[in-house]
Amino acid sequence: MTATITINEIEQRADRAFAYALLARSAKSYVMCIYRLREVGRALDTLIGAIRPEHVERLAHDESDSGVRLRSRLTELHHLLVEFAGSEEAAKLNDFPLPIIPGLVQSIQDRTEDLGDIVENLALSRSDDLRNLVSCCAASLNLEAPEDLVGGMHDQTGS
Amino acid sequence: MAACTIKPEASPQFKKLCERWKRSGYRHIDKDLAAAFTAIQQDILACGAFRLQAGSRVEVYKYRQNSKDVKRGSSYGWRILALYHKPTGCMYPIIVYPKTVWSDVDEALVASAIIEIRQILGYCISPGCDGEMATSDPPERKEQGAAIQVKMQCVKCGAIQWATA
Numbered sequence: 194m195t196a197t198i199t200i201n202e203i204e205q206r207a208d209r210a211f212a213y214a215l216l217a218r219s220a221k222s223y224v225m226c227i228y229r230l231r232e233v234g235r236a237l238d239t240l241i242g243a244i245r246p247e248h249v250e251r252l253a254h255d256e257s258d259s260g261v262r263l264r265s266r267l268t269e270l271h272h273l274l275v276e277f278a279g280s281e282e283a284a285k286l287n288d289f290p291l292p293i294i295p296g297l298v299q300s301i302q303d304r305t306e307d308l309g310d311i312v313e314n315l316a317l318s319r320s321d322d323l324r325n326l327v328s329c330c331a332a333s334l335n336l337e338a339p340e341d342l343v344g345g346m347h348d349q350t351g352s
Numbered sequence: 353m354a355a356c357t358i359k360p361e362a363s364p365q366f367k368k369l370c371e372r373w374k375r376s377g378y379r380h381i382d383k384d385l386a387a388a389f390t391a392i393q394q395d396i397l398a399c400g401a402f403r404l405q406a407g408s409r410v411e412v413y414k415y416r417q418n419s420k421d422v423k424r425g426s427s428y429g430w431r432i433l434a435l436y437h438k439p440t441g442c443m444y445p446i447i448v449y450p451k452t453v454w455s456d457v458d459e460a461l462v463a464s465a466i467i468e469i470r471q472i473l474g475y476c477i478s479p480g481c482d483g484e485m486a487t488s489d490p491p492e493r494k495e496q497g498a499a500i501q502v503k504m505q506c507v508k509c510g511a512i513q514w515a516t517a
Contacts, residue, residue: 246402268458309457310416314402316462317414323466325482327405327412329475330365330446331435339407339435 223291230286230297237274237304244311253318264315271312274305354396356436356443358389363446365473370448372472378450380420384430385448388417392443396436404433411436413443419450471515476506483508485515 252260277283278301286298317323328338360366373381391398392415405412413436419429433447449469467477476483485504492503494514501514 250403250406271457310400310402313451313457313462314404314414316457316459318404319459320462320466322463322470324405326466326470326473326475327433327435327446329473329482330363331410333364334362334435334444334446336410336435336437336444339405339410339412 223294226286227293227297230294230301234297234300234304237301237308241304241307241311249311249314250318253315267308267315268312271305271308274301274308278302278305354441355394356392356396356441358393358434358443358445360385360389360445362444366445366448368473369469373448373450378419378421381430381448384417384419384421385432385445388415388430388432389445392434396443399432409438411438416451422450471513474504474515476509476511477513478506478509478511481506481509481511485513488512 252263255261255263283298283302287295289295289298331338370381370385378384388399392401396413399415399417402414403411404414413434415430415432415434417430417432422429429451431447431449431451432445434443434445436443447469449465470477474485476485483506486507488503488505494501494503496514496516499516501516504513504515505511506513
């Protein structure tokens with residue numbers, strides 16, 4: 194027995210298939226967005242987890258080609274992340290009604306701040322102006338200025 | 353975990369900066385700093401400590417502390433620089449500044465922030481000069497918008513700067 198089907202019903206089915214196709218496309222974008230944000234987050238976690246304070250101390254005074262290159266790359270990466278973290282798109286993703294994405298964006302923003310702290314520590318460690326200022330402050334406390342031995346490795350507790 | 357004794361009143365520069373930030377609208381600075389000092393007193397590596405300069409007797413540490421006035425995480429709060437005198441175990445806070453606009457930090461921005469701090473503290477900002485600024489003789493004042501500026505002269509290099517009164 195052949196089922197009879199009207200043009201109207203075919204159109205309804207086409208509409209439904211079209212709607213599912215659109216949904217699939219959105220779902221794909223959503224999954225891709227999660228995947229990419231997660232990859233960025235993971236890469237940042239790995240990077241920041243690997244940079245310990247003693248590495249920052251050593252890197253601040255490393256004038257070798259690789260040291261200069263790494264400092265520049267970290268600053269460049271931070272610029273890039275700040276652009277994303279402060280963008281309108283990030284703000285929209287932060288308010289995204291579906292789960293996971295806002296958490297991933299927040300995590301990238303937090304990591305951006307952590308990286309900013311590293312870049313700031315590098316810049317402060319290398320600043321002659323800060324060194325002079327610290328010497329003035331030490332003198333007014335009748336303390337000798339720090340000998341500035343950073344670059345060699347020291348016990349972090351100072352013991 | 354190393355403990356220390358904190359002497360927040362010892363440094364005239366630190367007191368001056370605290371007063372300055374309080375006048376600039378950071379009303380909760382005292383409470384914020386007290387919270388940081390309580391933590392640092394128990395462990396000198398608290399508050400995201402980072403050693404900026406090392407030495408056999410004196411070291412410089414940088415700390416992060418939340419600001420109740422900024423109302424964001426410690427990344428946006430106070431930065432405290434302190435001298436640690438190892439023989440006595442005393443920590444002397446010397447510099448404090450709010451981090452609110454350093455979102456995109458680099459060496460140039462850090463340099464200009466340090467110049468601003470030097471200026472607030474009354475040091476000459478001429479490159480390479482570590483002299484202090486004194487009111488010019490005879491004293492001169494001028495209005496700059498709503499603020500009154502005073503003419504200052506470096507006692508060492510003679511450079512002229514206008515500072516907000």
